[in-house]
Amino acid sequence: MKVLTVNYEKCTGCRLCEMACSLGHFNFFSHWYSRIRVVKGETFFRFYPQFCTQCGDAYCVRACPTGALEKRFNFVQYEKNKCILCRQCTFACPWGLIYPDPEMQFMIKCDICGGDPECVKVCLQDALIFVDAEESPEVKHFTNVSKMEGGK
Structure with missing residues (x-):
């Protein structure tokens, strides 16, 4: 890895x-x-x-209510089409390293x-x-x- x-x-x-x-x-x-x-x-x-440090036990993945974030192949993957922009991932990340784009249309990580x-x-x-x-x-x-x- x-x-x-x-x-x-x-x-x-x-x-x-x-x-x-x-x-x-x-x-x-x-x-x-x-x-x-x-x-x-x-x-x-x-x-x-x-x-994003691709945490082993990624809090952002656990916090996402829609499954837009998923741990695959040791990387946290983001699926824009599943995201509802609730920002629970941002609040869950200890470093705040997943955040919305300036126009609030998708998350950036x-x-x-x-x-x-x-x-x-x-x-x-x-x-x-x-x-x-x-x-x-x-x-x-x-x-x-x-x-x-x-x-x-």
Whole structure:
């Protein structure tokens, strides 16, 4: 299984990832239609790309009353035709990384571009990477923490 991950030390906040995402999905450039958002941190020149992390036990999927969100092949998939725009998924997501488009016609969330993320292709600093889960620093960290806490 591959995961999208970030090396925050490398991110310069250029927002090319946002533009590539909106262009790839909607054929125009718009921060508001991007499925990845770059947030400026409180510390000087620190930026944090944020996107759906495809949670193992996805709260958004459990919160959706219509089945518009479904976990398939380790990714949370969104089906626009089933969505009633109730925003229960937004409220359920601990990070608020599924949100309505500016015109309130559908929800926006990272879909990993079907396994070939546009954001990774344009990241000049290599801050965004799409790697096997075993190679991800975040996955290794959480696995080690789980083992320390008595998990597998």
